[in-house]
Amino acid sequence: MLTSIVFLLLSLFYVSEAPRAPTWDSCNCYWETWKAWSQCSASCGGGYRHRSRRVWKYDTPECEGFEVCATNDMGNDYDYSCNTICYHGSYSGQSCRCHTGWYGKCCNNQVTCGHPGSISHGYIQGSSFIYNSQVTYHCNTHYRLTGDSSTRRCQINGVWSGYKPRCAFFNSCASSPCRNRGTCINEPDSYRCVCPRNFLGNNCEYDNQPPEVRGCSEDIDIKSSEDITFFNWTAPSFYDPAGKPITVTTNYPTNNFNFSWGDFKVQYVALKPSNGLRKECVFNLKIRPNPCKTLQRPNNGARVCNGWKTDYGKFCLVFCGPRYSLDITSSHRQWYVCGAKGSWIPRESMSHCTGLFVTDKRKDARFRFTNCSAPDQVEKIQETYLTMLQTSPYGFFCTKFQNLCRKENVIISC
Structure with missing residues (x-):
């Protein structure tokens, strides 16, 4: 079976x-x-x-x-x-290897970045938004691109490179905003004014120009033997480069005056009412008597003079050293004076102290010293001099300059 x-x-x-x-x-x-x-x-x-x-x-x-x-x-x-079909790539090792710009199991998906976005007051050139495609941005008339670049490219990760630019208005100067001959420069959505000299502000609207001056005198030094001196000077001229009106004031209504000896300031001030700015012209007048020549110092003695305001006058006395005296024709009370004319009275040399001690002149002991540099002797000489000056016909030189008529301002030349 x-x-x-x-x-x-x-x-x-x-x-x-x-x-x-x-x-x-x-x-x-x-x-x-x-x-x-x-x-x-x-x-x-x-x-x-x-x-x-x-x-x-x-x-x-x-x-x-x-x-x-x-x-x-x-x-x-x-x-x-x-089914080893790779539409945009090749099959290897039981999978597809895609060409650049493609992805997916079968390499049938293309990398795309989508629309990059429109811009105001401009447009985009380029209709392909796939990998490696490029778009270019353009602006309308009177606008200009601002940003990193006018072009963008689609990248492998599906994102556009860079950033979307912007169209900024670039014709602000068309309205001529700059004043006072300023130069206008267009900038994105704005403008910038380059102002001429001495104008400020966003629109060069602020006048920062003060008045200008021509012919402003330097300080003047005048020597005169007269106590009143007539002096005429050239007045400065003022002007404004921008052509605006100015006003000028001065402390002397005319450009001449009768001056006494002394120091004087001549001042002109120009004011520009439109901006309140000023310009000054100031110079000094120094009017003095004629300078004195050097007064010869006495032998065996000292020349003692005022040390203050010497450009107005010099007043000197003779002092003698130990065991010396003036001869009988001379006196310690004789003043040697130099005034406005610059010459010494009675003469340009002082009487000398001789080696003969005159017994009759012992009363002049206060005009005699033992050591010209000893402090006590110096102080004695200075005090004697001031007493003599204050009681002399020239005492006005102490009265007029009381704050200077002091013993420490007495000059001793041995």
């Missing part, structure tokens, strides 16, 4: 092909034809499929189980390279 044949469908596990089982023949095993391949797991980019086959054998106890014929893997066959 024939043993029934059992049909077995093998398990779906796949391993490498193995030999038939030793009982293949004794169990009368044989394969059925392979079934058709299954549908591929992917339509592109690489997938897998499989097929199977059945085995027949005796239906006996000793032939029970699939393993009496073969190992489990021999009933299934797998294909891992079906």
Whole structure:
């Protein structure tokens, strides 16, 4: 009696092909034809499929189980390279490698950055927004691009390079905002004025120009033998470079005056009413008597004179050293005076102290010193001199300059 044949469908596990089982023949095993391949797991980019086959054998106890014929893997066959289509790339290592600018399992998705965005007062040149495409921004008339660049490129990450620029208004100078001959320079959404000299402000509207002066005199030194001197000077002239009106005031209504000896300031002030700025011209007049020549110092004695206001006058006396005196024709009370004419009266040399001590002149002891540099002797000489000056016809020189008529201002020349 024939043993029934059992049909077995093998398990779906796949391993490498193995030999038939030793009982293949004794169990009368044989394969059925392979079934058709299954549908591929992917339509592109690489997938897998499989097929199977059945085995027949005796239906006996000793032939029970699939393993009496073969190992489990021999009933299934797998294909891992079906539909290896890569639309914009190449298949390698069970997957697609996409060309630059494409992505996805099948390399069928193109990198795109989308619309880069429109700009006010301008437009975009370029209609392709895919990878490596470039767009260029342009502005309308009277506008100018501001930003890093006028072009942007679609990058591999799907983002446009850089930043979207802006069209700024660039014609603000058309309204001529700069005043006083200022130069206008257009800037984004604004303008800048380059102002001429002495004008300030955003629009050069502030006049910072003071009046100018010509012919301002230097200080003047005048020597005169007269106590009243008429002097005429050239008045300065003032003007404004911007042509604005100015007013001029002065402390002397005319450019001449009768001056006494002394120091005088002549001042002119120009005022520009439109901005309140001023310009001064100031010079000093120094009017003095004629300078005195050097008065010869006495032999064996000292020349003692005033040390203050010497440019107005000099008043000197003779003092003698120890055991010296003036001859009987001379007197310690004789003043040597130099005034406005610059000459000494009575003469330019003082009487000398002789070696003959005149007994009759002992009353002149206060005009005699023992040591010209000794402090006590110096003080004695100075005090004697001041007493003589204050009680002399020239005492006015102490009265007029009381703060200077002091013993420390008496000059002793030995």
